[in-house]
Amino acid sequence: MSYTTGPKVVIVGAGVVGGAAAHYLTLAGAKVTVVDKDPIGIHASGLALGGLGPLSGAGIPNPIGTLSIESWQLHLDLSKSLTDEYDFKLEKSLNIIFDNQQLETIRSLLDWQKSQDGFKVEWLDKSDVLDIEPRIVSAFLGAVVTEPTGIIDTYKFNNALISEAQRNGADLVVGEVSNIQSTGSACNVSIDGGKTLICDKVIVAMGPWSHQASEWLGFNIPITPLKGQILRLKAEGPPIPHISWSGADIYGSYAVTKSDGLVWVGTTEEHGGFDDRPSSIGRQTIMRSVVSILPQLAQGEIIKHTACLRPLSPDGLPVLGFLPGNPKIVIASGAGRKGILLGPVMGKSAADLVLNGYTSSNISALSPDRF
Structure with a gap:
């Protein structure tokens, strides 16, 4: 099934955060392309333990305790709604x-x-x-x-998110991004080999490689x-x-x-x-x-x-929000050891920002310009 009524969005990174963003965006009718240089789940999103403990960890209870519990609820919902099983x-x-x-x-x-x-x-x-x-x-x-x-099988979970997004019309491109440019009303995402994706919005969810986007965006992403x-x-x-x-x-x-x-x-x-x-x-x-x-x-x-x-990130909390001064680009990374737990709420919040310009989730402490 393919939906093309919403904005065209490129998500750079196919881990749990990028996969969750793709899932929620396609549910809302966006046309999504996910780009990653590697197969799904071969890095942290697929090798982590998969323990979901929303009541402890970095930033809990303040400032992200409420966000953590919100993501726990999203996990409960996803365990019932995703097509593919992942041993929840x-x-x-x-x-x-x-x-x-x-x-x-x-x-x-x-x-x-x-x-x-x-x-x-x-x-x-x-x-x-x-x-x-x-x-x-x-x-x-x-x-x-x-x-x-x-507790979940994180490899299966990561793949379940991407597969669900693909069922709802998302495209998956295997390739290494070499540049992201924001020009006028559009964004250009360049991929090694000469391919360029033109879109309305970009989500940078590159995990520990997110700092690579700093040079492209002219803004330090300290991951x-x-x-x-x-x-x-x-x-x-x-x-x-x-x-x-x-x-x-x-x-x-x-x-x-x-x-x-x-x-x-x-x-x-x-x-x-x-x-x-x-x-x-x-x-x-x-x-x-x-x-x-x-x-x-x-x-x-x-x-x-x-x-x-x-x-x-330097303070151990996720980096989540618009690139300062540019509402066409969202940064979503840096959750450290809580990435699997927080992945759904980070992905959903990034999707909200892309679709609506705001999110009801309290991400004020996670702004990229706080450093």
């Missing part, structure tokens, strides 16, 4: 707390989490946590238990890559619920059995440029952390070791 699952998550210092750090966040409708958030002492998962080592105080949270590594283990025993923790040398670690039957454990936060190769140091760091919590995983067989680059 509601679950209970446990955030392990080791000492009073960590407990004090999360206390104010915990009050906000408990006040959110639609979620059950509670503190459980160690004995109650061990009733849920007795394999956790006992040197901890307790855990914050949240339900529901979610840098944040490398993260994940191990997928084959391990004996029952499935492991979604467990997260932080330690002295690694922040935001996790272990969870996913729909593929493997235990996914991670992750790292590495500022090392565009090197997206898995490393032995990354593997050792992850295993040291996870074995300190779940010692039996020391016997797990590493089936797959992946690494990807997340887009990170």
Whole structure:
């Protein structure tokens, strides 16, 4: 089915943000072309864990707590409306707390989490946590238990968004963008090889490569890559619920059995440029952390070791809004480790800006000109 009544929009980047934007734009009747140099889902949008925890993370609760919950609701809606399955699952998550210092750090966040409708958030002492998962080592105080949270297959999700947009008339062009020009009432998107796409609006959703557009647009987009590594283990025993923790040398670690039957454990936060190769140091760091919590995983067989680059802004928050002084170009990137969760609301907000010139979502703290 093809719709051509709305504006012509080129989306540069076919990750989850670009895919979500394409989905919502085609639903509204826009003529959309998505351009990416690589196959769908081979970078962070397809290699990430896929944990959906809207009540914690960078910028939560302020300034993006409301936006995070809005994106959670969009995830719930998409799980019912997208044609292709992507292993969406509601679950209970446990955030392990080791000492009073960590407990004090999360206390104010915990009050906000408990006040959110639609979620059950509670503190459980160690004995109650061990009733849920007795394999956790006992040197901890307790855990914050949240339900529901979610988990998805991000590769399937990324492809489901693009496929749905294509069903509604979007075109997918494989090629590397070399320039974006805004002239008069139109925009020109140049692709290596000599092809030029002429359109009304452009969405720049290039993930960690978004900074490349700075030269084309004459405006600094300060996005840098944040490398993260994940191990997928084959391990004996029952499935492991979604467990997260932080330690002295690694922040935001996790272990969870996913729909593929493997235990996914991670992750790292590495500022090392565009090197997206898995490393032995990354593997050792992850295993040291996870074995300190779940010692039996020391016997797990590493089936797959992946690494990807997340887009990170200087303040850790997404960059989302019009290119300053140019309402024909929208920038949507920089969600860091919350990119899968925030992808739907970022894509929908970008689509709103293109279609209406505004969005009802509160993105005021995310303006590209804040740096």
